[in-house]
Amino acid sequence: MDVMEKLEILTASAKYDVACTSSGSSRKGSAGGMGNTTSMGICHSFAADGRCISLLKVLMTNRCVFDCAYCVNRRSNHTRRATFTPEEIADVTMQFYRRNYIEGLFLSSGILRNPDYTTEQMIAALELLRHVHRFGGYIHVKAIPGTDERLLSRLGLLADRMSVNIELPSQASLGRLAPDKSKDSILKPMGLIQARIRENRHDLVRYNHAPRYAPAGQSTQIIVGATPDTDQRILALTEGLYRKYGLKRVFYSAYTPVVEHSLLPALDTKPPLLREHRLYQADWLLRFYGFRAGELLDESAPNFNPLLDPKCSWALRNRALFPVEANTAPYEMLLRVPGIGVRSAQRIVKARRAVSLDFAALKKLGVVLKRAQFFLTCRGRMLEGLKVSDHTLLRSLMSGQELAAFREPQAEQLSFFSEAEAAGLPEPAAPADLFPGGPNSSRPLGEAAAGGPAAGGPAAARAESAYPPIPEAASGTADSIDALAQEASSGRTAYV
Numbered sequence: 001m002d003v004m005e006k007l008e009i010l011t012a013s014a015k016y017d018v019a020c021t022s023s024g025s026s027r028k029g030s031a032g033g034m035g036n037t038t039s040m041g042i043c044h045s046f047a048a049d050g051r052c053i054s055l056l057k058v059l060m061t062n063r064c065v066f067d068c069a070y071c072v073n074r075r076s077n078h079t080r081r082a083t084f085t086p087e088e089i090a091d092v093t094m095q096f097y098r099r100n101y102i103e104g105l106f107l108s109s110g111i112l113r114n115p116d117y118t119t120e121q122m123i124a125a126l127e128l129l130r131h132v133h134r135f136g137g138y139i140h141v142k143a144i145p146g147t148d149e150r151l152l153s154r155l156g157l158l159a160d161r162m163s164v165n166i167e168l169p170s171q172a173s174l175g176r177l178a179p180d181k182s183k184d185s186i187l188k189p190m191g192l193i194q195a196r197i198r199e200n201r202h203d204l205v206r207y208n209h210a211p212r213y214a215p216a217g218q219s220t221q222i223i224v225g226a227t228p229d230t231d232q233r234i235l236a237l238t239e240g241l242y243r244k245y246g247l248k249r250v251f252y253s254a255y256t257p258v259v260e261h262s263l264l265p266a267l268d269t270k271p272p273l274l275r276e277h278r279l280y281q282a283d284w285l286l287r288f289y290g291f292r293a294g295e296l297l298d299e300s301a302p303n304f305n306p307l308l309d310p311k312c313s314w315a316l317r318n319r320a321l322f323p324v325e326a327n328t329a330p331y332e333m334l335l336r337v338p339g340i341g342v343r344s345a346q347r348i349v350k351a352r353r354a355v356s357l358d359f360a361a362l363k364k365l366g367v368v369l370k371r372a373q374f375f376l377t378c379r380g381r382m383l384e385g386l387k388v389s390d391h392t393l394l395r396s397l398m399s400g401q402e403l404a405a406f407r408e409p410q411a412e413q414l415s416f417f418s419e420a421e422a423a424g425l426p427e428p429a430a431p432a433d434l435f436p437g438g439p440n441s442s443r444p445l446g447e448a449a450a451g452g453p454a455a456g457g458p459a460a461a462r463a464e465s466a467y468p469p470i471p472e473a474a475s476g477t478a479d480s481i482d483a484l485a486q487e488a489s490s491g492r493t494a495y496v
């Protein structure tokens with residue numbers, strides 16, 4: 001089989017892996033070397049289905065001794081197989097790089113013989129790239145669960161980013177669908193990579209020329225929709241992973257049925273892309289907006305509302321905390337206002353030191369008033385002429401796409417619901433459930449806050465206390481995926 005044929009098979013097999021961004025690593029091109037990478041990340045392009053294709057995303061081999069039910073490369077699936085030699089991987093990468101097709105390499109692999117042998121092959125390919133071709137571009141490599149820790153240590157010195165895929169969000173799902181993998185074989189390498197990254201930080205401070213270990217950190221991927229696990233479980237697990245293992249990113253991959261299996265969705269099931277999108281939005285809230293997983297979802301509402309983004313859903317469930325006064329509300333509370341992002345919250349805090357802000361000023365600072373107007377006061381007043389009803393509120397909080405799906409009259413709304421149901425999405429909330437006060441509630445925003453709209457008043461004070469600081473990583477271990485999810489959802493701070 002020639003290299004082009006192999007490339008065709010092994011790039012096609014790699015397309016289900018979505019954990020492939022490249023930001024966070026910086027390296028200058030050296031004299032006589034080839035390529036460089038910057039901490040701003042390389043340019044990405046995205047395929048029609050939203051997946052990143054800017055790196056050469058390829059498998060070393062699609063042969064695999066494991067039999068994960070959801071995977072097209074599993075042992076028992078009949079598919080064309082191919083394996084690259086380390087020389088071929090290095091050569092193809094350099095050829096593509098020289099032609100400006102790619103800016104880096106994303107190397108994953110099925111398990112050939114055993115995890116150690118496969119990792120040795122990957123190390124050989126990366127050594128050729130780094131030491132023979134002097135390739136300085138970005139490399140993201142998958143760590144194979146069950147690999148010996150000495151090999152993982154060597155691998156991390158050659159790559160910018162490493163990742164170990166969790167794939168399934170619970171122990172039970174893992175046992176059913178990926179019987180060859182165990183929680184320990186996944187979490188152990190993650191812990192090891194984190195420990196090596198920490199050690200390396202110290203080494204870099206003490207020694208000028210210490211080699212860098214996975215300078216762009218580690219990430220993982222969770223498959224969404226292959227199992228009955230709820231968004232709540234996935235988000236709690238995500239939170240636990242960020243806290244315990246210091247992950248840079250958790251990626252979510254809407255499950256695309258590729259194999260027939262009694263425990264998996266039917267082959268004609270559409271990938272739950274909207275659910276994947278909601279999880280990315282919530283992930284953003286965890287990392288940059290100070291939200292906790294337990295605030296966004298709980299046992300009574302374990303899945304995200306398909307009609308509203310997670311921040312708006314949270315704000316509607318917590319209407320008693322609003323409105324907040326733009327001129328005095330704490331930064332953390334501003335971040336929770338729909339329509340205010342990190343940059344606009346920072347600009348508000350900076351600007352209000354000099355002037356008293358009104359709604360026109362907020363608009364200039366980048367606030368999306370269409371959403372924020374229902375949750376803010378300026379100088380103690382809400383926007384003049386603002387009509388607050390559940391209907392206007394809902395319409396203002398939904399994006400164009402969501403609105404299109406929610407179009408009146410009701411018949412269209414119903415067709416959206418049935419489509420969502422058919423696609424395996426959680427049953428969307430009835431309009432009444434979107435508003436804690438009921439569909440006909442005329443309770444004004446902030447009524448429950450004593451004194452109503454007041455400059456950073458009781459609502460803001462209460463809100464402030466509702467934001468526990470994210471605890472620093474502590475020592476100790478949580479020994480399973482389930483334990484991580486439980487810890488996160490119970491709000492305990494024992495993430496490690």
Ligand code: SF4
Pocket residue numbers: 064065066067068071072073074075109110111
């Ligand atoms: S170990 Fe990886 S490549 Fe092998 S069957 Fe499982 S998911 Fe697929």
